[in-house]
Amino acid sequence: MLKTIYKSDVVIFKQDTINHIIxxxxxxxxxxxxxxxxxxxxxxxxxxxxxxxxxxxFFIFDINKLGMYSLTFSKAEANFFNKLEPRTEKIVHxxxxxxxxxxxxxxxxxFIGLFSSVxxxxxxxxxxxxxxxINSLKKNNVKYNV
Numbered sequence: 001m002l003k004t005i006y007k008s009d010v011v012i013f014k015q016d017t018i019n020h021i022i023x024x025x026x027x028x029x030x031x032x033x034x035x036x037x038x039x040x041x042x043x044x045x046x047x048x049x050x051x052x053x054x055x056x057x058f059f060i061f062d063i064n065k066l067g068m069y070s071l072t073f074s075k076a077e078a079n080f081f082n083k084l085e086p087r088t089e090k091i092v093h094x095x096x097x098x099x100x101x102x103x104x105x106x107x108x109x110x111f112i113g114l115f116s117s118v119x120x121x122x123x124x125x126x127x128x129x130x131x132x133x134i135n136s137l138k139k140n141n142v143k144y145n146v
């Protein structure tokens with residue numbers, strides 16, 4: 001069961017507490033600076049919550065609605081997560097980004113190449129691919145109805 005843990009005009013965070021997955025769905029095509037700061041504060045709160053319970057989790061980001069803004073978003077996210085590297089290594093199993101755009105996939109892969117990651121990262125086309133990626137890393141498969 002997915003529980004909404006954060007919602008703003010630009011993004012929704014849902015949590016699967018059984019499988020320890022945080023789904024982040026961008027619901028608007030761009031962020032203001034203030035919205036981006038609030039989004040990052042919410043991400044940091046997720047980190048803090050999982051650090052408190054000493055449990056690793058998975059991130060799934062759906063950036064389909066961002067369109068070409070997702071290039072700017074991806075670069076900013078690479079910088080943001082690079083600063084969180086020690087924390088990420090301790091509590092994040094893997095990250096997965098959903099986008100249907102080949103151009104955006106290639107661009108994100110470029111940023112991943114620039115900023116190496118301490119956890120596995122995969123760019124996929126849909127939620128099923130994201131779940132398959134997570135299942136490839138887990139001992140027990142995620143049960144998720146797409």
